[in-house]
Amino acid sequence: MMHRNGLRPSAQRIAVLSFVANCRTHPSADEIYSRLSGKFPSLSRTTVYNSLHALTDASLLRELEIESGNMRYDFKPQPAHGHFVCRKCGKIFDTPLPRSLADSLTPGFCIDCVEIVYRGLCDICNKQ
Amino acid sequence: MMHRNGLRPSAQRIAVLSFVANCRTHPSADEIYSRLSGKFPSLSRTTVYNSLHALTDASLLRELEIESGNMRYDFKPQPAHGHFVCRKCGKIFDTPLPRSLADSLTPGFCIDCVEIVYRGLCDICNKQ
């Protein structure tokens, strides 16, 4: 998968990619670093950032600018989706995208991607 | 306007609010600071941040988490709208919101607000 994108699949990169792909919390660089430094005691934050950048450039990850000053990462090959951020528990949920998002855009503009973020209370926090 | 929200309308706060309200570029704290320090030579970044927080708490401004590590500000009393970020010139354009954005959300969730960001090329950059 990485070879196809011109990336050398080092153990660290594989770990970063599979962690983001398998964890549904849209982790930050620091969360990834904390969780992986058990497996790689010598792991450095620099390597996590290097890997995240390389994987993002290779279109295997997507950067989510959901929280200012704390980038979060998403597994890109998944179908396009929006995000719901719970203001109480802070969890980030995937949501389906509403249809015809581009309908209301000015003609002449070229859309690369659409980011949609809902903020509010998740079902559990809403009940409490 | 500020009195109604329990804010003392100091000259600096008035300047920050009216600058954000009148300039259509969704400025960052630093842009606001640079543009206003002509009028207020003694203005400090701290005061700009203080004002932005107070005005945000008073629901007169809204924080836009569009660019990681560089918060941008929007005049809140305007009707809800999305944002289009041009990847070439970096300008941020207001866009109308598509209808029925909440349709596809899981039942039980409570939506405070929806943020929608388009990224791509604006009409001018698209022509070049």
Added chain:
DNA sequence: TTAAGTGCAAACGGTTTGCACCTCA
């Protein structure tokens, strides 16, 4: 054997905090 990847340490930059001074109601 050499281009690419790793990781330490230091720098960077937007933001926050501590604190002393100022200023209106």
Added chain:
DNA sequence: TGAGGTGCAAACCGTTTGCACTTAA
């Protein structure tokens, strides 16, 4: 006159950079 506002300086923290070491094709 006292609660609230201003602004300097330093701290904070996520991220980037410089550089020497390591590793795999």
